[in-house]
Amino acid sequence: MSHHIVEVRDLAYRYPDGTSALRGISFRITHGESVAVVGSNGAGKSTLLLHLTGALKPASGEIRIGDFPVTAKTLPMIRRTVGMVFQDPDDQLFMPTVTDDVAFGPLNLGLPEEEVRSRVREALAIVGAGHLKDRPPYRLSQGEKRAVSIATVLAMSPDILVMDEPTANMDPTARRQVIELLKTFEHTKIIATHDLDLAMDLCRRTLIIHEGRMVADGATLEIMQDEALLKQNRLEKPLRMQGCPVCGFGRPKN
Amino acid sequence: MxxxxxxxxxxxxxxxxxxxxxxxxxxxxxxxxxxxxxxxxxxxxxxxxxxxxxxxxxxxxxxxxxxxxxxxxxxxxxxxxxxxxxxxxxxxxxxxxxxxxxxxxxxxxxxxxxxxxxxxxxxxxxxxxxxxxxxxxxxxxxxxxxxxxxAPRIFVAQLLFLHRYLFVLVQEASRMARARWMRSCTNRGPGISTAASLLGHLILRALDRAQRIHTAMRCRGFAGQIQVAHRMRIxxxxxxxxxxxxxxxxxxxxxxxxxxxxxxxxxxxx
Structure with missing residues (x-):
């Protein structure tokens, strides 16, 4: 299905204060691919993701989701196809109860009430948050909030999942749970992250962005072994590739 | 304080x-x-x-x-x-x-x-x-x-946003107040200049956050109307x-x- 294809051509964006955030980014992601977007703070990762949902309008260049360019006219369709999970779950959850929040998207799609109910039930069951359905979102733990914010997006049955730092601020177990959950999804996934171990777990392909430019696009395993490239872009090898801190095996000699 | x-x-x-x-x-x-x-x-x-x-x-x-x-x-x-x-x-x-x-x-x-x-x-x-x-x-x-x-839809949406952003404002304000409190060694209240800068920052931060929430809402198909799933039956x-x-x-x-x-x-x- 061409639905799940994301194509970005020569994308450039400048913030209203004049800061240039993206300077000519191009890539093509095909159906079912899982891609990590990595880079230092302020590299332009979040800005790029916001363009994929049509939340920001490019200064120049083009974005195509499936067969459609992202324009004001196609936005409703784009938002149905692309589900975005924001970095801070508190930005995403705003209704008085978890159920209301998960129902927010499907109701906006104009689905009948029965369908909305069943989607809410299913989405919460997938992320293992069924028991939270009547709780107010602002009283949940960070891990629970993240699970619910993923459910809010799943309830809209998107074809493409876009996530900004899905494991930020989470304890190791909650982080692991999110990773295992994401592994079960067959959507096309685009994940912006600093957690390179997560990128290794979930994504076969990695894009490195630096100062608004794409500096690498390739297999995750290869990129993660290229220490010089990582260092140039203010990144480090994933922890599990860094060798043993006790015996020193596999560690670089200083 | x-x-x-x-x-x-x-x-x-x-x-x-x-x-x-x-x-x-x-x-x-x-x-x-x-x-x-x-x-x-x-x-x-x-x-x-x-x-x-x-x-x-x-x-x-x-x-x-x-x-x-x-x-x-x-x-x-x-x-x-x-x-x-x-x-x-x-x-x-x-x-x-x-x-x-x-x-x-x-x-x-x-x-x-x-x-x-x-x-x-x-x-x-x-x-x-x-x-x-x-x-x-x-x-x-x-x-x-x-x-x-x-009631006009726009009015209802305004009320809902007012309610939602009240939470945002209060959360930001309490975070800032806590941060100030942690670093103020005397028991005196904020000086006028600190208070002014706190308020200025508060509005900028709340605006920023409000913008992010609005983007998140639009990403989930929000088009000016908040729908609630409760079935109402008289x-x-x-x-x-x-x-x-x-x-x-x-x-x-x-x-x-x-x-x-x-x-x-x-x-x-x-």
Whole structure:
């Protein structure tokens, strides 16, 4: 299905204060691919993701989701196809109860009430948050909030999942749970992250962005072994590739 | 400086009350909204010197507090917080209006004092009724009932955003207040210059966050209308609730209940 294809051509964006955030980014992601977007703070990762949902309008260049360019006219369709999970779950959850929040998207799609109910039930069951359905979102733990914010997006049955730092601020177990959950999804996934171990777990392909430019696009395993490239872009090898801190095996000699 | 306590800012408490399972919460939100509007309109329609005639109107909020299992102290506190507005409105009446309307022993009661008290009572009744409505219904549901009654969509969306961004503002403010508190070694309050910069930052941060929330909402298909999934169904009990209270309000609007009771007691004694 061409639905799940994301194509970005020569994308450039400048913030209203004049800061240039993206300077000519191009890539093509095909159906079912899982891609990590990595880079230092302020590299332009979040800005790029916001363009994929049509939340920001490019200064120049083009974005195509499936067969459609992202324009004001196609936005409703784009938002149905692309589900975005924001970095801070508190930005995403705003209704008085978890159920209301998960129902927010499907109701906006104009689905009948029965369908909305069943989607809410299913989405919460997938992320293992069924028991939270009547709780107010602002009283949940960070891990629970993240699970619910993923459910809010799943309830809209998107074809493409876009996530900004899905494991930020989470304890190791909650982080692991999110990773295992994401592994079960067959959507096309685009994940912006600093957690390179997560990128290794979930994504076969990695894009490195630096100062608004794409500096690498390739297999995750290869990129993660290229220490010089990582260092140039203010990144480090994933922890599990860094060798043993006790015996020193596999560690670089200083 | 007092520790910035987040508990003081627990504005989600009203929504928590609305989720309780009590008779008042189970009523149809539209029935409650209609009854509350009828109540408020009746209370404000009294003449400025009405005081005793307002007393029977205490029954409605009292009954709703009982039916909704609501904490009286908490609601009372909320009314007190808002009371400075009513005090400001009425405070000059006693100084301007010296007409003597009655005597309490040797004490002369002037029209100014009566109208001042009347403003306070009316304020407490109407604000109390509105709080009871929100505490038994939840703010979002009140808004969707407003929409069901034909209130302009844009107005309803504004109200919902106001409610949502209030949370944002309070959260940002309490975070900043805590950060300031952690680094202020003296017990003195913030100097004017710190306070100004705190406020300036607060508005910028809240605006930023509000923008992110709006983007997140748009990503989930928000197009200017917040839909709520609660199914609203008017049952006979809701109709009885609306009709019963409306008749009650109209009756005590036309008849001074306190005076009637007084006369009745007087008649019984003599």
């Amino acid at each position: 007092a520790r910035p306590d987040v508990k003081n800012f627990d504005i989600g408490a009203m929504d928590a009350l609305a989720r309780r399972d009590a008779p008042a919460q189970r009523l149809d939100p539209r029935a409650k909204l209609f009854t509350t509007l009828a109540f408020i309109l009746t209370v404000v329609s009294f003449d400025p010197y009405a005081l005793s005639a307002l007393i029977p109107f205490l029954i409605y909020p009292a009954v709703m507090v009982g039916l909704g299992d609501l904490p009286v102290g908490y609601l009372g506190q909320k009314i007190l917080w808002a009371s400075p507005f009513a005090l400001m409105l009425g405070i000059f009446n006693p100084f301007l209006d010296h007409t003597v309307v009655g005597h309490l022993g040797a004490l002369e009661i002037t029209g100014g004092w009566v109208s001042f008290l009347s403003i306070l009572v009316r304020f407490a009744l109407t604000v109390g009724a509105a709080l009871v409505l929100i505490a038994t219904t939840g703010f979002n549901t009140v808004c969707s009932s407003l929409a069901a009654f034909g 049952r006979p009990a809701d109709v009885a609730f609306m009709a019963g209270w409306t008749v009650f309000f109209l009756f005590f609007r036309m008849v001074n209940g306190s005076m009637m009771l007084g006369n009745l007691v007087k008649g019984l004694i003599s």
